[in-house]
Amino acid sequence: MTSRTIPKSVRDANGRNGKALVLFGDDNGHKNQAAFGKPQVLTGDCLRVLPTLPTESVQCCVTSPPYWGLRDYDHPGQIGMEASPEFYVANLITIFREVRRVLRKDGTLWLNVGDGYARNGGTGNCGPNAIVGNTKKLIQRRNCKVPDCWGLKDRDLMGLPWRVAFGLQADGWILRSRITWIKKTAMPESVKNRPTSATEEIFLFTKSINYYYDPLGVREPTGANLRNYWLLGPDPNGAGHPAAFPRELARRCILLGSREGDAVLDPFGGCGTTGFAASELNRQSILIELNPTYAQMGRDQPCNGKKTRVKTTGS
Numbered sequence: 650m651t652s653r654t655i656p657k658s659v660r661d662a663n664g665r666n667g668k669a670l671v672l673f674g675d676d677n678g679h680k681n682q683a684a685f686g687k688p689q690v691l692t693g694d695c696l697r698v699l700p701t702l703p704t705e706s707v708q709c710c711v712t713s714p715p716y717w718g719l720r721d722y723d724h725p726g727q728i729g730m731e732a733s734p735e736f737y738v739a740n741l742i743t744i745f746r747e748v749r750r751v752l753r754k755d756g757t758l759w760l761n762v763g764d765g766y767a768r769n770g771g772t773g774n775c776g777p778n779a780i781v782g783n784t785k786k787l788i789q790r791r792n793c794k795v796p797d798c799w800g801l802k803d804r805d806l807m808g809l810p811w812r813v814a815f816g817l818q819a820d821g822w823i824l825r826s827r828i829t830w831i832k833k834t835a836m837p838e839s840v841k842n843r844p845t846s847a848t849e850e851i852f853l854f855t856k857s858i859n860y861y862y863d864p865l866g867v868r869e870p871t872g873a874n875l876r877n878y879w880l881l882g883p884d885p886n887g888a889g890h891p892a893a894f895p896r897e898l899a900r901r902c903i904l905l906g907s908r909e910g911d912a913v914l915d916p917f918g919g920c921g922t923t924g925f926a927a928s929e930l931n932r933q934s935i936l937i938e939l940n941p942t943y944a945q946m947g948r949d950q951p952c953n954g955k956k957t958r959v960k961t962t963g964s
């Protein structure tokens with residue numbers, strides 16, 4: 650990771666109450682202004698861009714990194730294409746250490762991470778001469794050889810969300826909740842020897858034992874305190890991104906973890922779901938996205954293009 654000198658304008662920026670304009674530089678050294686309510690999208694590798702953000706400037710981080718070996722986001726610097734899931738976990742710990750610096754003392758991290766299966770040549774398209782489609786490249790690679798770590802065997806569920814969670818916990822984060830996102834519409838899987846996966850984890854991490862959490866931000870329909878399982882469908886129009894999460898997911902995390910005028914961060918911004926939810930809720934937002942096409946979507950409009958379907962293989 651390269652660290653840069655933070656300009657004075659950035660160090661002095663105040664992200665609360667929506668009054669200040671926050672100046673940040675992106676990977677290409679461009680200056681950007683985060684106007685109140687409008688997402689600020691920085692194009693670049695979050696490993697490089699996060700160190701340019703001011704310390705304790707953001708109230709809440711809502712994000713979903715690429716899952717290991719699953720999709721190809723068409724960039725050599727992408728997270729998720731590490732040779733081993735061990736390196737993936739290590740990379741995420743490094744990135745979220747920087748997120749912790751950027752978060753206010755009473756800030757929260759809402760982290761959605763997905764799992765995957767260890768496979769030995771499951772697809773028949775392994776080896777250097779395999780002809781594979783662009784979006785299936787990483788799935789194929791993942792399915793070629795069981796990773797040599799954690800005692801994994803062929804067809805083992807890797808338990809990646811919890812491995813990441815334990816890694817972050819050991820790195821200093823406080824793990825406060827595990828929320829299960831139950832998908833109304835599950836991704837089709839061609840499996841006949843186990844149930845289809847239709848859930849994902851969202852972890853709530855904090856920097857300190859005293860943190861901002863608004864229990865009235867989202868309630869159960871009965872008025873009771875919100876439970877830790879969320880039944881959410883995909884956004885009605887789909888998305889112009891293969892792995893966008895539902896706007897409602899981001900909306901809930903933002904309502905629970907910030908006040909109007911606060912700054913919200915997504916270091917894996919995708920097509921900008923977190924930013925659009927933040928704007929609707931009168932929060933500032935800073936998104937970092939490696940792929941310029943997705944970054945532009947985050948600047949332009951809510952994610953409502955045609956969804957690129959990527960079918961996962963049965964493992």
Ligand SMILES: C[S@@+](CC[C@H](N)C(=O)[O-])C[C@H]1O[C@@H](n2cnc3c(N)ncnc32)[C@H](O)[C@@H]1O
Binds near residue numbers: 694714922943
């Ligand atoms: C799971 S998607 C996030 C989708 C997002 N939550 C949304 O709703 O649109 C992960 C994103 O991280 C981006 N990405 C991968 N590696 C990155 C990196 N090192 N820095 C910044 N973004 C990265 C990918 O291009 C992809 O768009």
